[in-house]
Amino acid sequence: MAETSDTILAIRGLKVDFTTPDGVVNAVKGIDLDVRAGETLAVVGESGSGKSQTMMGIMGLLARNGTVGGSAAYRGRELIGLPPSELNKIRGAKVTMIFQEPMTSLDPLYPIGRQIAEPIVHHRGGSYRDARKRVLDLLELVGIPEPERRIDSYPHELSGGQRQRVMIAMALANEPDILIADEPTTALDVTIQAQILSLLRMLQQRFGMAIVLITHDLGIVRHFADRVAVMRRGEVVEQGSTAAIFERPSSDYTKMLLAAEPRGHKAPPLDSAPIVLEGRDVSVDYQIGGGLFSGGHRMFRAVDRVTVRLREGQTIGIVGESGSGKSTLGRALLRLIPGAGYYRFGSTDISGFDRARMRPLRREMQLVFQDPYGSLSPRQTVGEIVTEGLFVHEPSLSKAERDRRAVAALTEVGLDPEARNRYPHEFSGGQRQRIAIARAMILKPHLVILDEPTSALDRSVQGQVIELLRRLQDSHRLSYIFISHDLSVVKAMSDYVVVMKDGRIVEEGETAAIFESPREAYTTSLINAAFNV
C-alpha cells in the first residue's frame, strides 16, 4: 500500500489471535490500513469481522488471552510491543478512543468532571483543580447543558446521549491526533445518534484530528466518512474513498452489504379485510418503587390511551425510541400484561379475559422477541422449543406427529430439520431468530407481534429474516404488528405506521404518507436521523 506523506497511523500485517479452550482463533489475519491526518476512515464490518479487535490490539487493550502481532506505526513510532509505560504516553494523549456502551464505559463511582480531568492531569501534569476550568470548557464544547452543575454529576444521572458526549469530551481533552470511535452510536436512539455524529463532525472540523469510525452501519458511513475499509472475517475485503465504495463496490461482500439495506414496500390490505385484532384506548400503568412497609408508590403510565386496529394481512409498524411504550403496547394487545381499555380478537370481546380464558386463543396470536439469545431456553433442544406450543394446544398429538410438524416448521423457516436435535447455543443469531419464528409459526397463528425481530442481527442477516417474514405473511395471510426503532426496516415491512413517544401516538397513517410527508416535527426528526438526510 502506498504510504502518503500525511499518513499518521500505518498498520501493516496486523494480526490478533485469541487462545481459547477450543484452540487459537485468528480474529485479525494480517491487515494493512492507513489513517491520514485529519481524515475520517470508516472501518465497516459485521460482528466477528475483527474491526474492533484491530483497534484494541493497537491500543494494547486486548483481553488477557489475546495477542497482537505485525506493525502499527504512529508517526513513525512502532506501537506494537511497546511497554505499557511508553504506550501510556501515546494513548489518551495522541490517540484516544470512545466506546459503544456509554453506560458502562464510564466509571460509575466518580463524577464525570473528575473522569474527564483524569487524562489531563496524567498527561499534562497539574492538579484536578487546575484542570477544572478546562473540563468546563470541554463540557460546554460537547454541548452538555449547565456544565457548572453537571461537572459533579455521576454517570448514572445522565442520559445515554449525554454520557457519550462526556466520553467525547474526555477524548478531546488532550487534543488528540486520532480519535477512534468504536460503534459510538449503536447503543443510542436514532435522533441522539444523529446529534452525536454531527457533534463529532463539528469537532473534527474545529480540531482537525483524524477519526477512525468503527461501525456495522453502512448508513452512517455514507455521509460521514472520507474513506471506507470493509472488513470480513479478520481481513480487509476492500478499501477506498466513500464515493467509490458506494458507487462501484468491487467485492461481492461489499455489494451484498449494500444490497442488504432493507428494500421494498408492502401494499395495504383491502378495505374489506376483516379486523383481526383491535385495542381501543389501551392504557398500561406500572407501579414504580414502593415496598411492603414503605408505601408511597408512584404510578408510571407506559401506554396512554392508544387505539390500534389490525386487519387481516396487514402489517402495522410501531415506531418509537426507547421508553416510548411500543413494546408494552404489543404485550398489552396480546393480553400478556394487564391494561385498561377495550380489546377485541376477531369478533370476540376479550377485554375481561383472564389468563385461563386467553389460553385457547394463544395459538392464534404469537409473539417473536428481539433477543434471539434470550428468547430460547438454553436447556431445551430446538425440537422441544419449536413444539412447545403443540404441547399446550394439541396435547393429544403423537410423538411422531409432533416431530413431523417440527420438521415442517423448521423447513419452512429455512433451517435444516436436523437442527431439532441440537441446542440453541450451537446456532448463530440469525438462525436462532429463525427458530423463534418457527416456534410461533408451528401453531399456524393469525397474527404475530414482532418485537424488534431484526434489531440484534447483522444487516445481511436482517435482510434474510425480513424476506422470510414476508414470505410467511404471503403464504399464511398473516397479520403483523412490527415493533421497531429502525425506520428503514419498518418502511420496508409495513403498510401502516404508528409513531409513538412517551406512551402516546404522535402520528399514524399509511407508510408512504408518513415517510413522504410527515406532519409532526418528531416524525420528521426520526426520519431524518434514520436516513441521514
Next chain:
Amino acid sequence: MSFVLRRLASAVPTLFIVVTISFFLMRFAPGGPFNLERPLPPQTMANLMRTYQLDQPLWRQYVTYIGNAVTGDFGPSYVYKDNTVAELIGKGLPYSMELGFYALLLALIGGVLMGTVAALRQNSALDFSVMSLATIGTTVPNFVVGPVLTLVFAISLSLLPAGGWGDGSLRFLILPMIALALPQLAVFARLTRGSMIEALHADHIRTARAYGLPGRVVVVTHAMRGALLPVVSYLAPCAAALLTGSAVVETIFTIPGVGRYFVLGAINRDYTLVMGTVILIAIFVIVFNLVVDILYGLLDPRVRHD
C-alpha cells in the same frame, strides 16, 4: 439523615420479632433452669419458680420481659445467681469487643490485600498459594487452629501465653486473634479476589487503560473501589459475629468475654441469659447493617440516599 431514621425505625419491628421468636422457642424447650439431675424438693422448686416469676402464665412473663427489656433490664441470670444478665454482658462485652475488633482489622486488611494480589496475578503461583491459604482458612475449624497455635507458640516455643486475658496486652491477644480472624480473613480474600477479577474486566477499566492512566491508578482508583463493594456488604455480618465473641475461641483461650454465655446459657436453660445474648447479637447485626448501608452509599453514588 432521614434515611438513617427510617432504617432505625424499621429495625424496631425486626428486633421485636427476633425477641419474640427467641422467647417462645426457649420456653417451649423441654426442661427448665432448675431441672437438675437430682430433682429439687417440690417446695424449693415452687419457691424458685415464684422468685423468678416462672409460675405466671407465659403471656404475662412475656409482657413483663418485654417491658423490662425496653428499659435495659434483662432480669437476673438463673445460673449465675449473683449477677443480672446486664451485669454479665457488661462485664464480658469489652473483652469480646476488643479481641473482635483486632480480629476484624486483621481479617479485613489481610484478606483484602491478599485477595487483591491474587486477582492481579490471576492463575500465578502466588494466586494459587493465597487461594490455598484461604481454603485452609475456611476448612480448618478454629477449635483445631486454636489448640495447634497454643501447642506451637505457647507450649513448644514458649513465645506467647497460652490463654487468659492477663493484663490485656497484645501478647495475650495475638493467638486468639489469629484463631478468630482466620476464617473471616479467608472469606474476605476470596470475596476480594472474585470481585476484583470481575472489576478488572469492566468496560470502564478498559476506558481508563485506553486513556493511558498508569496501571497503579487504574487498579487503585478505578478497579479497587468497585471491587470493595461486596466486601463492604460482608462487613456487617462479619463484624457482628466477631465483636460479640466466639464461644469456641473464648473457651480455648479462657477469655472472659460474652461468647461463652450464649452456649452455656442455652445448655443450662438460663432463659434470661440466652435472651440477653440474643438481643445483644441482634442489635449488633442491625446496627452494623445500617453502618454498612451508609458506608455503601458513600462508596457508590448510585445507591446514595436522599
Next chain:
Amino acid sequence: MTDITAPPLQGTPKTRSRSLFQLALIRFRRNRAAMAGCVILLLIAMFSFLGPLFVPHTYDQVFPSYVTIPPSLEPRPDASKLQDAIEGVAARARVRLDSFAVEGQSFTATISADEPIDPRATRYFDRANEFRDTKVDSSRDNGRTLMLTGKVDRDYFVFGTDTNGRDLLVRVMLGGQISIAVGLLASLVSLGIGVLYGATSGYVGGRIDNVMMRLVEILYSLPFVFLVVVLVVFFGRSFILIFLVIGAVEWLDMARIVRGQTLALKRREFVGAAEALGLTDWQIIRRHIIPNTIGPVIVFVTVVVPKVILLESFLSFLGLGVQAPLTSWGALISEGANNIQSAPWLLIFPSIFFVTTLFSLNFVGDGLRDALDPKDR
C-alpha cells in the same frame, strides 16, 4: 459489543450436538483440581462406608490393655511384649523356655524341664491374655521337652487408640459416615426448603414475595447458632434431628439464591415466549424455571455441604453433637484438641480426613461453578 473480553465466535454448529450439561461436563472433566477432588471424595466415602468391613474391630469395642497407644504399623502386642509375657508364663509353669517365635497370629515355643512335663501345662499359657488354644505339637526326651503351638491375639492399631482404648481407625471411619451423612442430608433439607421457598417467593412476587423475604431477613438477624443450640436442646441429640436442625437453619442463603434466579429467569424472554404460547404457571416452572436454576443450585450445594459439616463439628465441640459411642469427625477432632499434647494422633488423623474432605469439596465446587458458568454463552 464487549470485544475486550469475548473473542469473536466463528464457525457453524459442529456435527455432534451437545447439550449445555454435556458441555459443562466436558469443561469439568478438563479441570484437574476438581477431578482430583472428586476422586478423593470418592475414596474417602469408600474408606468411611466400606472400611469397617475390613477391620475386625467395632467402633465401640474397648481394649483395656491398649488405652491411648500411638499409631503403629506393627501389630500389638509387639514382639518384646510377647517375649516378656511368655517368659512370665514359663516361670509360672516352672519350665525353661528354649525357643519362642511368633508368626502372624500364631506362635511356637519349645519348653523343657528336668522332669517330664505334664501336657496340661498348656493351661498356663491359655491363662495369659495374649495366648490361646495352646497345644502340644510334639514331645521329645520322654516328655521333658515339649514343642507347643498356639494362637496369639494380635491387633493392628494403625491409627492408635483413643483415651478409652477404642481403635481410632474404626472411629475415624464411623466419624466419616456420620459427618458425610449429616453433610449430605442437612444439605438436602436446606435444598428442599430453600428451593421451595425461594422459587415460590420469586415466582409469585409482589406482596407475598415482600413478606417472605422480610421473614428471611429477620431470621438472618436471629443468631443461627442460637437456633441450632436451642433446637438441639429442644429435640435431643439424635443423629436424625441434628441434620434436620442444621438443614432447617441453613436454607436462608439457598432461598435467596433460588429467588434471585427465579426473578432473573422470569424476566428472560423465553419465559415470556412460553407465556405467549399459553403455558400455565406450573408448566413454566417445571419446563423452564427449574431446569435453568439447577446449575447455580448444584454449585451452591457444594458450598453448603462443607458449611454443614463444619457446623456439625462445632456442635460436637460444644458437646451437642451425636452421642457416644457414636461419633463424628468434629467430635473426634474436639476430643483430639483436648489431648493435643499427650496424644496428638487423636487430633491429626480425624483432622486430615476432615480437612481433605472440605478441601476437595471446595475444589469440586469451584470446578462446577466454572463449568456451569453461564457467562461463556
